[in-house]
Amino acid sequence: MTTFSHRWLASISEIDASVWQTFFAATPFTDHAFLFALEQSQCVSAVTGWQPYHLAVYENDTLVALAPGYLKSHSYGEYVFDWAWAEAYQQHGLEYYPKWLCGSPFSPIEGPRIAVDYAQPERVYQYITTLLTTQCQQQGWSGWHINFCTQQQVSQLTAHQGMHRIGVQFQWKNADYTDFDDFLAQLSARKRKVLKKERSKIAQQNITIEWLQGEQITLAVMNQFCEFYQRTYLKRSGHLGYLSHDFFVLLHALMADKLVIMHAIRDDEVIAATLSFKSNDTLYGRYWGAREEVDCLHFELCYYQGIEYCIKQQLSCFHSGAQGEHKLARGFAPVFTHSVHHVLDADFGPAIADYLQREQQHLRIYHQQCTELLPFKKTV
Numbered sequence: 001m002t003t004f005s006h007r008w009l010a011s012i013s014e015i016d017a018s019v020w021q022t023f024f025a026a027t028p029f030t031d032h033a034f035l036f037a038l039e040q041s042q043c044v045s046a047v048t049g050w051q052p053y054h055l056a057v058y059e060n061d062t063l064v065a066l067a068p069g070y071l072k073s074h075s076y077g078e079y080v081f082d083w084a085w086a087e088a089y090q091q092h093g094l095e096y097y098p099k100w101l102c103g104s105p106f107s108p109i110e111g112p113r114i115a116v117d118y119a120q121p122e123r124v125y126q127y128i129t130t131l132l133t134t135q136c137q138q139q140g141w142s143g144w145h146i147n148f149c150t151q152q153q154v155s156q157l158t159a160h161q162g163m164h165r166i167g168v169q170f171q172w173k174n175a176d177y178t179d180f181d182d183f184l185a186q187l188s189a190r191k192r193k194v195l196k197k198e199r200s201k202i203a204q205q206n207i208t209i210e211w212l213q214g215e216q217i218t219l220a221v222m223n224q225f226c227e228f229y230q231r232t233y234l235k236r237s238g239h240l241g242y243l244s245h246d247f248f249v250l251l252h253a254l255m256a257d258k259l260v261i262m263h264a265i266r267d268d269e270v271i272a273a274t275l276s277f278k279s280n281d282t283l284y285g286r287y288w289g290a291r292e293e294v295d296c297l298h299f300e301l302c303y304y305q306g307i308e309y310c311i312k313q314q315l316s317c318f319h320s321g322a323q324g325e326h327k328l329a330r331g332f333a334p335v336f337t338h339s340v341h342h343v344l345d346a347d348f349g350p351a352i353a354d355y356l357q358r359e360q361q362h363l364r365i366y367h368q369q370c371t372e373l374l375p376f377k378k379t380v
Contacts, residue, residue: 004064004127009054012036012068023066023115028258028277028284029104030111035068037250043243044105049073053100055131057124064118065128070105071098071141077242079108079322080147080167080339085352089142094345096142100132103147106242108169108322109284110337113149114157122156129160129342136344143343154338162340163353166360168367170325170332172303172318177311180304183331191329191375199304201296205266209305212261213278222252225261225273228289243287248275262305264290264297274301276309283310285320303330325370334370336363 009015017032024030035052044050050070057065074097075082089096102113116124132144146157158164177183184192202209212221226248233241251259260283264272272290276283285306290297303320307330310318320327328334341356343349 003059004124005058006127006131007056007058009052009056011052012039012054015054015056015066019063020066023063023117024112027104027109027111027279027282028255029107029109030068030113030115031255031258033254034104034251037247037254038105040250041244041247043247044070046071046073049076050105055102055128057128059118065114065116065124067102067114067128068104069100069102072101073097077106078103078147080145080165082145082341085343085348088351089345089348094142094348095140098140099142100135100144101147102145102149107286108148108337109319110148110150112153113146114153122159125156126160129157129162133161133342133344136342142345143341145342146340149338149340151336151338154340157340161342163342163349163356164360165339165341165356166363167337167339168334168363168370169322169337170320170327170370171335172307172310172320172327172330172332174310174314174316174318179311180308183307183311186377187331187375188377195304195330198296198299202264202300205294207264207266207271207294207297207300209301210263210265211305211309212263213259214257217252217256217259217261219249219252221261222248224270225275225287225289228273228291229275229287230289231291232289260309262301262309264294264301272297272301274305276306278313278315281315282317282319283313283315285318299330303327303332307331328370328373329375331375333374334367336367 012032012035020032028034038044039052044052049072053069053071055067055069056063075086086096114128118124135141136143154164184195226245230240233239258277260276260278262274263270271292274285275287276285283306285302288302306318306320320332343352
């Protein structure tokens with residue numbers, strides 16, 4: 001009878017990058033380089049509450065599954081919000097942290113979280129979920145969590161003790177548009193007028209936009225972007241952000257071919273910038289920063305330029321991050337996200353399961369309401 005074994009990795013550097021990449025190629029946010037940059041820059045560590053604890057599963061000596069994992073001492077930077085669960089634990093004298101999280105730090109991007117290469121994947125999922133529950137019992141973790149997994153993985157994970165949770169994000173889909181005007185033509189007259197007015201304000205302020213990618217992104221360009229990113233975080237949140245200057249330097253060195261930086265320029269000076277990632281079919285808008293407040297510049301740089309880029313590059317999707325109902329008016333449709341959770345406590349488990357069922361009913365109604373608010377022309 002075939003048996004599985006496993007190994008815990010305290011650092012992504014404990015596994016060869018080429019081996020890791022054979023399992024994870026769907027999005028840049030599970031790339032070995034991305035996770036390595038986070039670790040090397042100390043953005044994720046025991047000190048920051050993101051202690052790397054990745055999982056490798058073997059059949060004999062053959063690697064059959066990988067999962068990026070972290071021991072968490074808080075719930076910051078996850079985008080699947082369980083603060084209420086942690087508070088309830090505390091009120092009952094229980095410890096919610098540490099917990100084990102499978103996901104990509106600071107990245108609310110769906111993708112295969114547990115990558116399996118095995119003829120009978122259900123056996124591997126059963127082994128992993130049983131292992132995780134046993135580890136929770138032995139190590140004193142409150143539970144395990146798989147954030148932003150694919151819908152296809154949900155059934156495998158919920159078949160063995162996991163609880164399904166959904167969320168809602170907003171993404172732009174490319175309907176084979178020829179250019180931005182072609183996209184605008186699909187909107188109702190009133191909504192189209194609003195978008196044109198917002199874009200015209202940028203031209204009226206003598207602002208131009210440039211796209212940089214690959215070798216065009218120099219270290220100086222990345223340094224400038226980091227300055228904008230940290231300046232904006234400091235103004236908004238009172239700190240410099242989750243990501244450090246060292247992280248962006250490593251990102252430039254390791255992943256320039258998957259990066260897109262867009263500059264807003266006025267009087268030959270860069271006044272704002274966005275940093276996005278790209279895959280074969282998707283643009284991921286992630287980080288933004290500005291030197292000054294400019295009317296409608298955030299909409300232009302973070303949304304409209306991304307749409308234009310997708311149309312020109314023939315990308316099928318523009319993923320602009322978590323939340324943001326204001327995206328609806330700009331053609332970003334609601335989509336469901338998925339996560340799977342297991343908590344060890346015998347009393348809290350059923351209570352959270354009941355909460356998730358009621359939350360799911362609410363979010364399905366919310367998804368429908370958002371769909372009805374999209375700006376596209378109504379078809380009879």
